Amino acid sequence: MPKHRTIILLSAGHACVDVYQGSVAALVPFFAAERAYGYAAVSGIVLAASLLSSVAQPLFGALTDRWAMPWLLPSSTILGGVGIGFGGFVDSYALTLIFVAVSGIGVAAYHPEAARAARSASGGGHTAMGWFSLGGNIGFAAAPVLVAAVMAIGGLRASPLLVVPALAGAVLCLPVLRALAKPSLAGGRDDSEPAGSDDWKSFGKLSLAVVFRSIVFIGLSTFVSLYAQERTGGGTTTGSAALLLLFLGGAAGTLLGSRLAERWGRVILVRWSYLGTVVAVAGVVFVPGPGFFLFVLLAAVGLYVPFSLQITLSQDYLPTRVGTASGVTLGLTVSIGGLASPVIGTIADHTSLQTALLPLIALPALCWITTRTLPEPGSVQTGTSHEETVSKLRR
Known part of the structure; x- marks a missing residue:
């Protein structure tokens, strides 16, 4: 199967999985409305989705560095869907936490292996990784729409219908599994991984930045739907619209980042995107009325321009431990926000x-x-200047 088709299928599968990361935040206003949960209670649900996931993703990453485990792609997708589907269905708060945690483990198991497969299929290019990441952003963006549609059918009791994207994602994984069975993509290591030693110091700095980013994004995604109602005087539909804007802005930022990195380089783009995000988040906190939605969109773009770039940066800082790098960047540091x-x-x-x-x-x-x-x-591993590295990226 052509590599570009593998990337497309991986991106679509990524969308189906990340629906369940987005669904946790999208369900927050409905838990608050139907079960009268307070801020601390609904944030506990977000914590349940994040806590086990934050520990499990680096573990799965380390395992995929030793052995290719493509079977994780469909099985973890199903697990993510079942956890969210039944997490909304059960009446017990404790059972809700357990099911949501199960979904978090499914999401954790998916990402390191999927990122390793995407790197193999793309030959290590950050533009292709941007398309893979875009799939996840689309899943996030679709979550509020999907959750709102299901809630309109029957409230939280209808949440088992949310398992449908998981079933679709598992089917999409089947041709990817056949492609991954080929020798060029089957191993834990591949020729696309750059030569050189692991740069743990730079990886640590990058991971710390992703932790800070994670707290901002998870904090916004958890509370922006409720905050939108306060700032604009709207109802749950207003909250869902704000959450949708947050996730759509993330998708736009991911594509923008992968394109602009070819001109300016990854590190410079990551750095200045974060600086601009300071103003955008301040606007979310302080600007009332319709202007609130504009700053939600800008904050999402600023937070997601670096997203796919950080994945390839982490993999390049740890060229001998791509699975671990992916597990930490996509897992531990992202989930810590919860x-x-x-x-x-x-x-x-x-x-x-x-x-x-x-x-x-x-x-x-x-x-x-x-x-x-x-x-x-590139400049660390080959001794080239930044300008030469950017020139290579453009080519």
């Missing part, structure tokens, strides 16, 4: 949601500070 959600929710319960969201303004600035000294991996 650990901050209960803190934000507790502050909101005791003060106001605006007060609780204030610290999110400073975090993109910390991302900028952390990435200021990052080298472009």
